[in-house]
Structure formats: structure tokens, C-alpha cells
Amino acid sequence: MYHLLRTIRLAIKSLLLHKLRSGLTMLGIVFGVFSVIAMLAIGEGASKQAQEQVLMLGANNIIVRSIKPPEDSGTGGSANVRVLRYGLTRADFNILKGTVPKLSGIVPVREVILNVRNRDHEMNPRVVGCTPEYQEMNHLDIAQGRFFTDQDIRNLSNVIVIASETAEMLFPLESPLNKSVQIKNRAYRVIGVTKERTASAAIGGSLSGQNYNKDLYMPLDTFQSRINTKDTIIKMASGSFSAVSVVYDQITLKIDHPKIVVEPDVIIAIAEMVRETMDTNHAVKRDVDVIVPLELLKQAEQLRNIFNVVLGSIAGISLLVGGIGIMNIMLATVTERTREIGVRRALGARRIDITQQFLIETIVLSGTGGLVGLILGCATPYAFGGIKGIVKYYILDSSGDKSEMANMFLTMTPQVAIWSLPVAFGFSVMIGLVFGVYPARAAARLDPIEALRHE
Amino acid sequence: MELTAKLVNLQKHYDLGTIVVKALRGVSLDIPEGDFLAIMGSSGSGKSTMLNLLGGLDRPTSGEYYLRGQNVATLSDDEISAIRNTLIGFIFQSFNLVAQYSVLENIAVPLLYRPGYPPISSADEDRCNELAKMVGLGDRTDHKPYQLSGGQQQRVAIARALMNDPAIIMADEPTGNLDSKTGEEILGMLKSLNEQGRTIIMVTHEVEVAEQAKSHIYMKDGLIAGHGIFRG
Numbered sequence: 191m192y193h194l195l196r197t198i199r200l201a202i203k204s205l206l207l208h209k210l211r212s213g214l215t216m217l218g219i220v221f222g223v224f225s226v227i228a229m230l231a232i233g234e235g236a237s238k239q240a241q242e243q244v245l246m247l248g249a250n251n252i253i254v255r256s257i258k259p260p261e262d263s264g265t266g267g268s269a270n271v272r273v274l275r276y277g278l279t280r281a282d283f284n285i286l287k288g289t290v291p292k293l294s295g296i297v298p299v300r301e302v303i304l305n306v307r308n309r310d311h312e313m314n315p316r317v318v319g320c321t322p323e324y325q326e327m328n329h330l331d332i333a334q335g336r337f338f339t340d341q342d343i344r345n346l347s348n349v350i351v352i353a354s355e356t357a358e359m360l361f362p363l364e365s366p367l368n369k370s371v372q373i374k375n376r377a378y379r380v381i382g383v384t385k386e387r388t389a390s391a392a393i394g395g396s397l398s399g400q401n402y403n404k405d406l407y408m409p410l411d412t413f414q415s416r417i418n419t420k421d422t423i424i425k426m427a428s429g430s431f432s433a434v435s436v437v438y439d440q441i442t443l444k445i446d447h448p449k450i451v452v453e454p455d456v457i458i459a460i461a462e463m464v465r466e467t468m469d470t471n472h473a474v475k476r477d478v479d480v481i482v483p484l485e486l487l488k489q490a491e492q493l494r495n496i497f498n499v500v501l502g503s504i505a506g507i508s509l510l511v512g513g514i515g516i517m518n519i520m521l522a523t524v525t526e527r528t529r530e531i532g533v534r535r536a537l538g539a540r541r542i543d544i545t546q547q548f549l550i551e552t553i554v555l556s557g558t559g560g561l562v563g564l565i566l567g568c569a570t571p572y573a574f575g576g577i578k579g580i581v582k583y584y585i586l587d588s589s590g591d592k593s594e595m596a597n598m599f600l601t602m603t604p605q606v607a608i609w610s611l612p613v614a615f616g617f618s619v620m621i622g623l624v625f626g627v628y629p630a631r632a633a634a635r636l637d638p639i640e641a642l643r644h645e
Numbered sequence: 646m647e648l649t650a651k652l653v654n655l656q657k658h659y660d661l662g663t664i665v666v667k668a669l670r671g672v673s674l675d676i677p678e679g680d681f682l683a684i685m686g687s688s689g690s691g692k693s694t695m696l697n698l699l700g701g702l703d704r705p706t707s708g709e710y711y712l713r714g715q716n717v718a719t720l721s722d723d724e725i726s727a728i729r730n731t732l733i734g735f736i737f738q739s740f741n742l743v744a745q746y747s748v749l750e751n752i753a754v755p756l757l758y759r760p761g762y763p764p765i766s767s768a769d770e771d772r773c774n775e776l777a778k779m780v781g782l783g784d785r786t787d788h789k790p791y792q793l794s795g796g797q798q799q800r801v802a803i804a805r806a807l808m809n810d811p812a813i814i815m816a817d818e819p820t821g822n823l824d825s826k827t828g829e830e831i832l833g834m835l836k837s838l839n840e841q842g843r844t845i846i847m848v849t850h851e852v853e854v855a856e857q858a859k860s861h862i863y864m865k866d867g868l869i870a871g872h873g874i875f876r877g
Contacts, residue, residue, distance in 0.1 A: 193762040200757075207745040533741040536702060537805070538730020538758040540723045638702045642737070 194550075201551040212555060215519040218512025219559030219618050220566065225508050226614040227567025229501035231604035235571075237494030238605050244490060246329055247483040252443040252461045254278060254286065254468060256436055259477045273422060275435040276477040283441060285467060290460060295444035297323045300413055300436065302423055306406060307372045308360040315356045315406045317373065319413025327442060328402065335367050335382030343409045348416070351382040355403040371406075376416055378408065457484050506617070513556070513621035520552050520629035531633050532641025541634040548633045552626025553619055560618025564611055571604050648711075649813060649844045650676040650699060655708035657694050657867075668694040670867035671708065676846065678812075681839040683855040684848045685874070686864030693817065695864065696848045700733055700815040701725045713812075727760045734806030738818035740798040742790040748801050749773050749786040755808040776804035780834070796827035803834055814838060816847040820854055832857050852876055 205212040247253065256277025278298075287296050300319040305312060318324070325337045337351050350371060357366045357380075370377040387402040408417075414437075417423065422435040443464065447456050461482040472478045524531070531544055539547075581599050657669040668691045676682055686692040697703040698710060701717055710717045712732070717725065729735075734755075742751045752773045756765050777786050780800035782793075790798055799819065806814055816835060820828030836857060839845045849855050855874055863870045 192764045196757070196765070203750075204745050529741065530743055533737075533743065534754065534758070535726070536700070536729060536735045536741075537755045538726050538809075540726040540758070542723075543758055639697050642702070642741070 197546060197550050198554060201547065201554045204551055205555060211519065215516055216555055216559035216562065218515040219509065219556045219621065220512075220563040222505065222509030222512040222621075223560045223563025223614045223618050224566040224570075226502060226505035226617070227564065227606060227610050228570040228604065229505045230498060230610040231567070231570050231606045232602060233494060233497035233501050234607040234610075235602060235604040236497065237490055239601070239603060240490035240493065241487060244483045244487045247481075247486070248327065248442075248444070249484050249487065250445050250447060250457065251327075251483055252290075252445065252457070252464055253481040253483070254282070254441045254443065254464060255479045255481060256439050257477055257479050259475045273433040273435050276475055277436040278438040278441055278478060280437055282468070282471060282478070283438065285471070286441060286443060286464065289467065290443055290445075290464060292446045292456075292460070293443060294446035295323055295442075297321055297327055297442040297444070298410060298438045299324060299440040299442070300410065300418055301439050302417070302434075304373055304417070306356075306360065308369065311360045311362065313356065313359045313404075315353075315404045317406045317408060317413070317417065319408050319410045319418065321410050324407065327444075330387065330402065331385040333383045333385040334365070335380070337382050337384075337407070338409050343411050346412050346415055347409060348376065348378045348412060349381045349409065350378040351384060351407040352380055353384045353403045353405040353407075354386040356406055357383045373406075374417060454484055458482065461485070509614075509617060509621060512559070513625040516552060516556055516622065517625035517629060520548065520555075520626060521632065523551075524548065524629050524633040527633075528636060528641045528644040531636055532638050532644065535636075535638035536642060544634040544636075545630045548630035549623070549626045552629065553622035556622030556625075557615075557619045560615045563618065564615055567611075567614065568606055571606060574602070574604050647678045648675055649678045649680065649713060650674075650846075651709075651711040652676075652699075653709040653711075655695075655698060655710055656706050657691075657698060657703070658706045667867055669698070669705070672867075672869055674862065674869065676844065678844055679839070679842055681836070681845045681857075681859040682847065683858035683861045684846065684864060685850060685852075685855050685861060686870075687850065690864040691867040692848045692850075692864045694867075696815055696817055696846065699846055700735060701729050726758070730755055730758050730760065731809050732811050732813060734809070734811040734814045736799070736802050736806050736814065736816040736819045738821040740790070740795070740802050740822070742798055742801055742805075744790055747787050747789055748777060748782055748793070751790070751801050752776055752804045752808055754805060759809065773804075773808070776807055777801075780804045794827075795823050796830065799823060799827075799831050800834070803831070803838075807838070811843070813844045813846065816845065818849055819847065820849070820851070825853075828854065 258274070259276050283296070283298055287293070290296075297320065301316050303314055304317045305314055306317070307313075321343060322337060322339055324330075325332075330337070332351075333354065335351070338347065338349055341347075342349055350373075352360070352366060352371070360366065360371060361369060366380045366383055368379060368381070370379050372378075384402075384405075384407075414421070418437075420435075421437050422433050424431055424433045445457055445460055447453070449456075461480060461484075465480040468478045468480055469476075534544065534547075578600055652672055652674040655669055655672045656667070659666040659668060670691075672691075672695065684692045684695060694703070698705055699712075701712070704718060712728065715728075717728075720728070743754060746754070753765070753769070756769055756773075774783070774786065777783050780803055782788075782797060782800055782804070785793065785797070790801070793801065799822075814835070819835065820831055823831065832854060835845055835847065839859070845858075847854075847858060852874060855861055860872070861874050862872055863875050
């Protein structure tokens with residue numbers, strides 16, 4: 191042990207003799223380890239985000255959504271007023287409410303993009319008709335005022351709650367509370383504003399991303415009677431009318447099953463039942479989809495694994511290249527220090543001593559590189575914050591809005607995976623060991639006399 | 646008198662592929678304990694080869710070499726390394742200090758390879774300092790080799806050779822790279838080491854240097870041409 195420490199100390203001394211060279215040699219490993227950690231951090235961040243989002247949806251929930259069936263070109267044809275009727279119906283709602291076991295809550299939602307104005311301020315937010323449970327389900331916090339209650343539902347109150355960005359756009363200079371907002375020729379009183387909530391990114395293709403900050407919430411019954419009148423919304427776009435008839439866009443079923451971690455199969459089984467029911471009721475149009483966050487969680491897990499393997503191996507290759515660089519320099523060093531090797535042999539060093547000396551020098555080199563890479567890697571999330579700041583201001587698409595890519599980038603939050611630190615560091619040391627063996631053995635094999643004579 | 650080294654018909658051939666160079670062609674020699682032997686000869690006479698064999702840096706092609714009664718040819722590489730470390734001290738023409746080490750660290754190099762790797766004790770450290778003082782570099786222990794003159798570097802090499810208190814010192818043209826005054830100083834040191842009872846074997850081609858030794862051999866074409874000093 192003592193001998194090893196001494197050898198390490200002397201190795202550092204030898205490496206410090208050529209600071210620039212040692213530094214440059216180390217760089218390969220530094221970047222290798224850094225990229226391994228950074229890549230895995232990005233992967234980890236993405237999967238954490240996906241997981242969080244799925245948990246936001248509620249692991250105990252089963253989400254039943256209406257999906258717009260593909261336009262079949264055969265029917266309708268030239269008719270310019272045609273009602274597109276699809277999705278969940280009141281019958282579905284009643285069946286689900288009556289048949290799903292262990293049901294602790296059922297939250298129907300209807301949403302539509304509508305033009306909304308406050309005098310000359312106008313915007314097109316997503317108008318969401320929902321029940322008070324929606325607030326808790328979507329983790330919406332109230333910044334001012336209150337969310338609507340069951341009372342508001344029963345009274346068909348003309349009240350709305352608006353999200354932070356909506357509030358900013360409609361009421362840039364004043365408090366929106368108790369002010370009125372005009373939607374489709376009717377006025378609604380603002381009773382609350384929600385706090386800003388980070389937008390959710392899309393998860394594995396099953397669920398698109400959502401920006402909760404441009405929403406406008408309204409009691410479901412108010413929405414159904416005033417806006418979704420007779421379940422139909424007629425919109426005029428470029429001269430032609432389109433009518434869509436949907437009762438609910440989404441019904442969220444809350445299952446009372448606290449032992450979710452131990453027995454996830456119960457939720458899956460109930461979800462299967464719901465799926466079957468929906469499939470029989472919507473056998474022709476297939477306009478209903480059942481989403482189980484628990485299943486998404488598993489998908490996210492799989493996605494993460496693929497991500498980690500791909501990113502990890504790319505970074506691993508750079509580590510390998512760094513190792514080859516080290517071997518190259520160490521071979522040159524052995525040649526350069528041939529005479530020193532000869533002297534050490536003359537003074538009594540055995541072959542194993544020489545092997546050890548150069549091997550440890552290589553390992554110290556790669557290990558130090560690994561350590562620096564580790565520190566850089568750990569700084570990735572912070573560096574990302576800075577890069578995001580730049581992206582936010584400079585990468586805009588032609589319409590002056592943030593481009594798709596920038597948005598994707600902005601939602602990325604790398605998170606250093608703790609397990610990747612020892613793995614990456616261990617890998618760097620291993621690289622030193624593997625690529626150090628050849629130069630070290632080459633050094634030890636030198637004939638002492640030849641080595642001493644070397645110029 | 647007890648023999649430090651005994652050479653019996655020692656031969657050394659270098660196989661260069663197309664030709665075989667016979668560097669030593671049957672040398673027999675007895676070196677008594679406490680001798681100060683100067684090996685002389687022109688370049689290519691085999692004197693360096695002989696010193697390498699004597700120092701255990703090389704193995705003879707044939708013949709026998711007994712170092713303190715032990716046949717070196719039968720020893721393993723590790724055993725010979727241990728002998729070099731404990732029994733022999735080397736001094737080279739071009740000093741051969743380790744460039745990245747300080748004076749003190751250079752003196753301590755033989756400590757790194759002691760058989761069994763005993764930890765460096767404070768007594769060892771004291772000895773390093775003592776040796777540095779002895780060769781007159783007590784105030785320059787932190788200097789690096791490039792900060793020293795040739796003579797100073799050679800003194801460090803002598804201190805290093807003495808570190809493990811060897812019985813034999815092999816010196817290969819120790820004054821070859823030094824001016825005559827410094828050379829004399831170095832020779833003086835070797836002489837006093839010899840007076841302390843150490844056997845010294847020195848290769849040189851300078852008559853003035855060889856004159857300081859007790860006994861002399863003259864090499865020619867891989868053979869001992871004669872004992873004594875042969876002038877020009």
C-alpha cells in the first residue's frame with residue numbers, strides 16, 4: 191500500500207514534467223468521461239420528465255379520450271355544412287360511472303380552442319369545460335382568487351378561471367379578478383388565476399405535450415349549455431362552416447387502489463375492462479382511446495433504456511479514442527525516457543517495477559482526466575441552463591416564434607445519473623489500465639544496456 | 646585476500662544477424678576485495694562490455710562470473726536486479742540523473758527498489774541528507790539536475806550510488822564529461838571511498854585518471870592485453 195502510494199506520487203511528478211503534453215493527453219479522456227456523463231444525464235433527464243409527467247397524470251388514473259376519426263372522403267363530399275360527430279357520449283359516461291369497480295372519482299372534460307377577448311385584447315386559448323376536480327387532477331395551483339366549485343356547476347355560473355399567460359395577454363395592465371371576458375358574445379367573470387405551470391413534453395408518442403399556461407377553465411355545465419350547445423360547436427373558417435359534435439373530450443377515471451406499487455396489475459385489469467367496454471360501444475368509428483399512465487410509465491422506462499444504451503455507447507467510443515491517444519503518448523514517452531529506464535534498471539529496478547511505474551503513470555493520467563471529466567459532467571445541468579437562455583432568444587423560426595427544435599431543447603432538463611459517475615470514472619481508470627499495459631511492458635522489456643546507451 | 650569478483654574465460658558475443666561481434670573473447674580475472682581497478686583500452690576494446698558484465702547489467706555468452714562466490718549466470722533477472730540494488734553502485738559518464746527529480750529524490754532512487762520494498766524510514770531520509778552533505782550539495786537538495794553543473798551532477802550520482810551502502814562501485818568513465826579540476830575532485834571521492842573499504846572498478850581511457858587506481862588492466866580486441874598502465 192505504502193509502496194503504491196509512493197509510486198503514484200512519483201508518477202504525478204513525472205507527468206508534471208510535461209504539463210502541456212500530459213494535459214493534452216488527458217483531454218481525450220476528459221471529453222470521453224464528460225460526454226458519457228452528459229449524455230446519460232440528458233437521457234436521465236428526459237426519462238425523469240416523462241415519469242414525472244406520467245405521475246402527474248396520476249398512476250391511479252385511467253384516461254378515456256375522444257379521438258377525431260380520420261376524415262372519410264366518401265361521405266359528405268360537397269356538403270359544406272356537415273356535423274362531425276364523434277367521441278365519448280353521455281351513455282359512455284354513465285356506463286363507466288356505473289360499471290368500473292373501485293371508482294373513486296370520474297372527471298369529464300370538454301375543451302375547444304375559441305376566440306376570447308377583453309375589449310381590444312384578444313387571443314385563442316384552449317377553453318376547458320370541467321368539474322372542480324380537474325384542478326387537483328392537473329396539479330393547478332391558484333395564484334389569485336379561487337377555482338370554481340360544485341356550487342358554480344349547479345348554478346350554471348358564468349365564471350371562468352384563467353391561466354397565467356392568458357391573464358397576461360387579456361389583462362396586461364390590470365388584475366383580471368372580477369373583470370369580464372367575452373367568449374362567443376357572452377361575458378364571463380374571472381374568479382381566479384392559476385399559477386404558471388411548466389409545459390409538459392410529449393411522452394413516447396402516446397400523449398402530446400400540453401401547455402397549461404394558455405388555458406381558460408369554465409364549469410362543465412356552463413360550458414355545455416352556453417358554448418357546446420346541443421353538444422355542437424359551429425366554427426367559421428375561411429368562409430365555410432364546420433360543425434363538431436362532441437360531448438366529452440376526456441373522461442378521467444380515478445381508481446381507488448392505494449397498493450399501486452405492489453399490485454399494478456389491478457389497474458391494468460380495470461383498464462383492460464374499460465378498453466373492452468369502449469371498444470364495443472365505439473366498434474365502428476374507433477373514436478375513443480384509453481390511456482393508462484401506468485402503461486406509459488413502462489414505455490418511458492423502455493425508452494430510457496434505449497436512450498441510455500445509444501448515447502452511452504456513442505460516448506463510450508470517444509472514451510476509447512481517448513484511451514488510444516493515451517497509449518500513443520505513453521509509447522512515445524517510453525522511447526523518450528529509455529535512458530531513465532536503463533538507469534533505474536541499473537540501480538536495481540526489476541522488470542515488474544518498470545511495468546508498474548509506467549502503468550501507474552498511465553492510470554494516473556487517465557484517472558485524473560476522468561476526474562476532470564466527472565466535474566465537467568456534473569456541471570452539465572448548469573451549463574444547460576445557460577445554453578437554454580441563449581436558445582430562448584436566438585433560435586427563432588421564420589414567423590418569429592420559437593422553432594420546434596428550440597422548444598424541444600427548452601423542455602430538456604438533463605439530470606446527472608448518480609450511478610453514471612462511478613461507472614464513467616471506473617471506465618476511465620480501466621482505459622488507463624488496458625491501454626497502459628502495452629507501453630509499460632514495452633518499457634520493461636528493454637535491455638538495460640541498450641536503454642543506457644540510448645541517446 | 647577474499648575475492649570480490651572472479652572471471653573465468655568470460656566471453657560475450659553480440660549476434661547482429663549477419664555478423665557476430667565478439668566483444669569479449671575469453672577474459673579471466675580475479676578482483677580482490679578492496680581493490681581499485683582501472684580498466685583501460687581504446688574504444689571497441691571491450692572494456693565497457695566487461696564493466697556491464699561485472700555490474701550484472703548483461704549476461705556472458707559463455708564462461709563463468711562469480712560475484713562474491715555466486716555464479717551470476719544462474720541467477721534470474723529479478724535476483725540480479727536485487728544484487729545491483731544492494732551490492733553495486735553505478736556511476737556513469739553522463740551522470741544519468743532522473744530529470745524530473747530533485748537532488749534528494751535522485752539520491753533516494755535506489756531506495757525505491759530495495760528487495761521487499763520496505764517503507765522509506767526517517768533514518769533513510771537522514772541518510773539521503775547526509776550523503777548530499779557528504780558530496781557537498783547539502784544546500785542544494787531541492788535543485789533539479791538541469792540547475793546543477795556537470796561536477797555537481799556527478800556528485801549526486803556518487804551519492805546515489807552510495808545510498809544502499811554497496812560493497813562495489815562501478816564507474817564508467819566517471820570523469821569523461823568533466824573538466825580536469827572537477828574530474829580530480831570526483832576521483833578524490835572515489836579514492837576515499839576505496840579507502841573506506843569499497844571495491845571500485847572504473848573504466849577509463851585517460852592515463853592520468855587510471856594512475857589514481859591501485860591496479861590496472863589494459864584491454865585490446867576483447868582480451869586482457871596486460872596488467873599495468875600502458876602509455877600512448
